[in-house]
Amino acid sequence: MNSSPHILRDFDNAIAAFKSEVLAMAAKARHNLERAVQALMERNSELANSVIADDDDVDDYERSIDQHGMDILVKYHPMATDLRLVVSSMKISMNLERISDHAVNIAKRAKKISATPELSEVNLIEPLYTLADHLLRDAISSYSDGNSALGASLHTRDKELDRMHKQTTAHFASRMEEAQGRCQEYLHLIFIVRSLERVGDLSSNIGEDAVYLEHAKDIRHKSTLEREMSGEE
Amino acid sequence: MKTAIQIKNLNFAYSGKQVLHDVTMDITARQVTAFIGPSGCGKSTLIRCINRINDRIPGAEVTGGSVEVHSIDINRKDIDLQELRRRIGMVFQKYNPFPKSIYENVAFSSRLAGLTKRAELDEIVENALKSSALWEEVKDRLHASAFGLSGGQQQRLCIARAIANQPEILLMDEPCAALDPLATLKIEELISELKKQYTIVIVTHNMSQATRCSDMTAFMYLGKLIEYGPTMDVFERPQDPQTEAYVTGTFG
Numbered sequence: 001m002n003s004s005p006h007i008l009r010d011f012d013n014a015i016a017a018f019k020s021e022v023l024a025m026a027a028k029a030r031h032n033l034e035r036a037v038q039a040l041m042e043r044n045s046e047l048a049n050s051v052i053a054d055d056d057d058v059d060d061y062e063r064s065i066d067q068h069g070m071d072i073l074v075k076y077h078p079m080a081t082d083l084r085l086v087v088s089s090m091k092i093s094m095n096l097e098r099i100s101d102h103a104v105n106i107a108k109r110a111k112k113i114s115a116t117p118e119l120s121e122v123n124l125i126e127p128l129y130t131l132a133d134h135l136l137r138d139a140i141s142s143y144s145d146g147n148s149a150l151g152a153s154l155h156t157r158d159k160e161l162d163r164m165h166k167q168t169t170a171h172f173a174s175r176m177e178e179a180q181g182r183c184q185e186y187l188h189l190i191f192i193v194r195s196l197e198r199v200g201d202l203s204s205n206i207g208e209d210a211v212y213l214e215h216a217k218d219i220r221h222k223s224t225l226e227r228e229m230s231g232e233e
Numbered sequence: 234m235k236t237a238i239q240i241k242n243l244n245f246a247y248s249g250k251q252v253l254h255d256v257t258m259d260i261t262a263r264q265v266t267a268f269i270g271p272s273g274c275g276k277s278t279l280i281r282c283i284n285r286i287n288d289r290i291p292g293a294e295v296t297g298g299s300v301e302v303h304s305i306d307i308n309r310k311d312i313d314l315q316e317l318r319r320r321i322g323m324v325f326q327k328y329n330p331f332p333k334s335i336y337e338n339v340a341f342s343s344r345l346a347g348l349t350k351r352a353e354l355d356e357i358v359e360n361a362l363k364s365s366a367l368w369e370e371v372k373d374r375l376h377a378s379a380f381g382l383s384g385g386q387q388q389r390l391c392i393a394r395a396i397a398n399q400p401e402i403l404l405m406d407e408p409c410a411a412l413d414p415l416a417t418l419k420i421e422e423l424i425s426e427l428k429k430q431y432t433i434v435i436v437t438h439n440m441s442q443a444t445r446c447s448d449m450t451a452f453m454y455l456g457k458l459i460e461y462g463p464t465m466d467v468f469e470r471p472q473d474p475q476t477e478a479y480v481t482g483t484f485g
Contacts, residue, residue, distance in 0.1 A: 004483040011482065077441055079468045079480040216470030 011076045015085065018068050019144075022089045022096075025061035026140045029096040032058065032103035033136070033199060037129045040110035040122060040192065048114075051107035058100035065093040084216060088209040092143060095202045095209075099136065102195035102202075109188040119185050121175065124168055125192060131161050132199040139206035143213065151210035152219060152227045158200040165197035237262035237402060237432040238283060239301040245278060248292030252278050254456045255298070260449075262401075265424060265433045267447035267464065269440060271484065275456040276436045280404050283307075283434060284321040285314060302402065322395030326407040328387040330379035330394070335362075335371050338379050338390055339397045357397050364430075365393035366423050385416025389423065396431070403427065405435040409442065421446045440480060444468050452476045 006012045032051050039048035069090045072078060078086055113119065135154055142151030169190050176186040211219050217230040238260035245253035253275050260266045268276035278287065282300050285307060287293045299306045307317055319342065330338050337344075339358045348354060358375070362368040367389045371382070379390055388408060395403060405424075409417040417439075424433060424446045437443050443450055443464060450467040452460045452475070460467060460476040471477045478484045 004478060006482045007484065008482060076482075079440065079482075080471050080477050082481050083469060 008076065011072075011078075011082075014068070014072050014076065015078075015082065018065070018072060018089060019085070021061065021065055021068065022093055023140070023144055025058060025065065025093055025096050026143075028054070028058055028061065029100040029103070030133070030136055030140070032100050033106070033129075033133065036103040036106040036110060037125065039107055040113065040125065043110075043114035043118065045111045045114050048107040048111045052104050055100050055104045058097055062093050062097040066090060081213075084213050088143075088213040091209050092206050095205050099199050099202050102199055105195045106192050109192050113185055113188050116182075116185055119182065119189075121172070122189065124171065125189065125196070128161065128164050128168060128193055128196045131157075131164065132196040132203070135161065135200050135203040136206075139203040139210070142207050142210035146210070146214050148211040148214040148230070149228075151207035151214075152230055154204040154207035155219075155227055156224050158204040161197055161200035165193055168193050234264070235262040236260065237303065238434070239304070240279075240282075240298070241301070242298035243279075243282065243295065243300060244297035245275075245282060245287070246294060246296045247278075247290065251296070252456050253282070256453075256456075256458045257298075258451060258458060258461050260432065260434060262432045263428055263430070264448040265428050265435060265446055266449045266451065267443040268434065268436045268451050268453060269438075269443050269479070270453035270459075271479065272438075274453040276451075276453045277406055278456075279453065280406055280434055280436050283402070283404055284318050284323055285312075286318070286323065288314070319398045320400050321402040321404060322398060322400035323404040323406070324388070324391050324395055324408050326410045328384060328391050328411065330382075330387050330390050333379060334376045335379050335382070335390060336375040339393050341394065342398050361393040361397035364396055364427065365389045366419065366426070367393055383416070385412050385419055388412060388416070388420060392420075392423065392427075396427070400431065402432045402434065405433065407436055407438060409437070409439065417442070440468070452479060454479070 032054055035047055036051045038044065039051060069086045072086050076082070113122070135157060138150050139154055141147060142154070172186045172190045172193070176183050179186070208220050211217055211230055215230060219227045219230045222230070236259045240256055240258050240260070243253055243256040244251065256279060268280060270276050281287045282295065283302070295308050299308060301307065302321065331341060333341070336358055339361050340354045343354060343357050359368065362371060367386060370386060379387060382390060409420050412420065421442060424435070427433060435447065447464045449462065450464040451458055452467060452471075452473070454475055460471060460473045462472070467476060468480055471480060
């Protein structure tokens with residue numbers, strides 16, 4: 001990727017500010033997800049409430065990134081790498097906003113679960129969260145460091161999360177049948193697992209955008225081999 | 234797709250100073266091909282090699298390679314330059330109508346070729362002015378001076394004058410450089426209409442213009458053809474780091 005400074009210094013400043021804004025949004029969305037799962041594990045309704053409230057900040061970031069992206073398009077007519085940076089950043093910000101929405105879903109269900117007697121199987125969520133969080137962390141790194149090989153690897157790693165999602169959902173579904181009095185809680189857990197699985201998908205999308213940014217290759221809906229080859233170019 | 238112009242290993246010098254180095258490219262018929270690159274990169278010299286208008290400059294000469302139009306080497310000694318330039322029209326940066334009426338500007342080359350019948354001339358003038366999207370604006374003042382037109386209209390008149398010859402190829406050397414944004418858009422709209430009939434080669438400093446109106450883009454630097462490909466590829470995913478640096482504005 002081209003990293004020489006632009007003749008127009010303002011353009012460099014605008015691009016740098018734009019990228020930092022996306023990274024700040026990413027940090028916020030990831031933090032929201034972390035706190036939502038923490039609220040679930042620690043049965044902390046107050047923390048869940050603050051996750052729900054903080055989602056507004058992420059929404060503000062999304063609006064601001066769209067506006068700044070449009071400003072750059074209108075003002076500087078970016079081309080090549082710069083154009084791909086603006087387009088992929090706007091798409092990444094949309095994915096981040098949806099990740100934060102899933103954090104809110106988890107927080108809302110965490111509040112409901114914490115109002116009922118403790119359920120030890122909540123711990124089954126943790127390994128799914130850990131993998132989803134790693135996928136999100138690596139998706140953000142692939143964008144910030146221009147590491148397209150890392151970006152291209154996310155799709156395959158997300159399949160492990162899909163497998164865990166299926167397995168855990170089946171477990172909770174069978175527990176619903178056995179422990180009928182706690183149907184509601186298990187249903188909440190199934191939706192939480194679903195949200196984490198979606199975080200994996202959205203992280204994989206961010207990885208695809210990072211590959212597009214770096215190599216101008218669209219790897220969406222491509223086979224695993226084609227993805228890995230694109231990422232390693 | 235049919236190739237209209239074949240440039241093969243072209244080398245060109247002004248008084249011994251080499252300005253084009255081994256340029257090879259095929260230009261497709263009925264498409265718009267844009268030449269881009271920083272000032273002095275050789276793009277205007279290259280476009281001017283296509284109708285041999287460089288011949289007028291003392292000391293300017295092709296020092297190697299060839300330019301073929303429909304497989305005919307245009308640098309052959311027996312080429313009739315007047316006929317060559319009738320088949321390959323040219324429009325310049327600064328609009329340059331003759332100090333005559335609108336009608337006479339367009340009819341000029343037909344009269345030069347010996348055509349005198351009024352009805353035939355009228356038809357040629359009307360068709361050329363319609364093709365250059367100027368007819369509606371000037372049909373009631375065809376015999377007024379061309380200098381009374383706005384800059385954009387004068388440039389479209391020059392395009393009408395070029396296409397009145399029914400050329401196969403239209404060369405445009407920064408045709409919008411002296412025009413305001415709206416007049417520029419009118420010329421761009423005209424280019425997209427004209428390419429249905431003519432092969433167009435355009436030199437432009439305006440990269441947005443190249444993305445809007447060309448099918449193929451050639452990036453030149455220091456007399457060399459650095460990258461040549463579909464316009465969207467050149468601007469969205471250039472292959473050469475020098476092209477990338479130029480289109481992103483990080484050059485030099």
